[in-house]
Amino acid sequence: ASGRIHTSAVTVAVLAEPEDLDLQINPQDLKIDVFRSSGPGGQSVNKLESAVRITHIPTGTIVVCQDEKSQAKNKKKAMRVLKARILDNIRKEQAKKIAKDRKSQVGTGDRSEKIRTYNFPDRRVTDHRIGFTLHKLDRVMEGEIDEVFDALLQAERKLKLGQGK
Template structure:
């Protein structure tokens, strides 16, 4: 571990020098990459510093215990201090070990999130709408920005599908654990006899792809433009601003009509298409690795039921890690921090093993 800490310190110092170079600031993309890595490594450097100080204090407390000379009051005080610092050192060592686990380089990316209604008809669309708002509120809490790409409204409210991009520090790294089937158990507003129904929605979280990640042949694209049919101001139904892109080799279809500009809609749709193609490649690599280990967290298996929201019992259960909270309303209102933190810890333990 000491070698890893020393290596991290050297890299951190090198990045600090680069950030002071005015030439780096002339290249926004390079500056963003360096700043992200510098910020990530600073957590390790700071944790190593805290551990070093705690170890020094523990050594001092043990020395005081040895020098107590049988004085009961001094011995008791030194013993209590040594016990407290021993626990601190163990906790800081665990924290540092987790931070030193190699991170997925994609964690720093922005996230493309796709929420779709599953089984359950109108109630599934309403639940998909609840999930969409849950992620919007979570993003607001984190200070992230949400850009809507496309929405398809349900007949009784909610959404059949909502696609949006979440931009912010570590957006994909935190939201990636949301991929999978989300199940809801509640009495629908349309239910006259008070029976509990079970419905579902699927969530897909993809790392936003950059052009260097995925090369797309323009000849393999079919691009259609049409008039927007949803929100969009005065241009709705008056200009062909909406864009539909079909990737012929894979059959992937992406639509975008959120912007009034056809050019902006095309750029957004191309961004989502690149992310879906990158996600296919990642899934293939993950399937290859999964043959050698039985991973439960972070694999992005979209067919797996990952979480149940039980309204009658005000309970949310994440089935991958057996975590349950009875703060259902807070979760629906965007308080996902406790869930995501426990999922991240489980994923780190899995990778460490």
């Protein structure tokens, strides 16, 4: 209340929520090899081709399983591991994309990147990108933002026409 104006900067990012993934693997995308296990297990390990190697061709992901004595059990286990690895990679890619989108929307948050100013004492809204000022802050705060959007759309059209698009 000493007559000073308080100034704050806010960054806002609007992001889509990552999809819930239900991964369906096409059997034609798999190369399945069976071979004899190695390690402890006695004669059955040396005689039977119970170990399984599954390669997911599109991603190059390879899973080997030889924990069980049964080829069927090893194959089932290898498929679970393969699916988990592929899902993990997809989620990591989604997280990277979200981080990139967020960074492009938020920037550094520095005051020099300001887009819009809401000046309450003057009841003014200014969009600094296009140099548009509107003296109807109370109505804008109530959701009447068509004039601001119309000015932005007009500036975008003008820019595209200037670039020959």
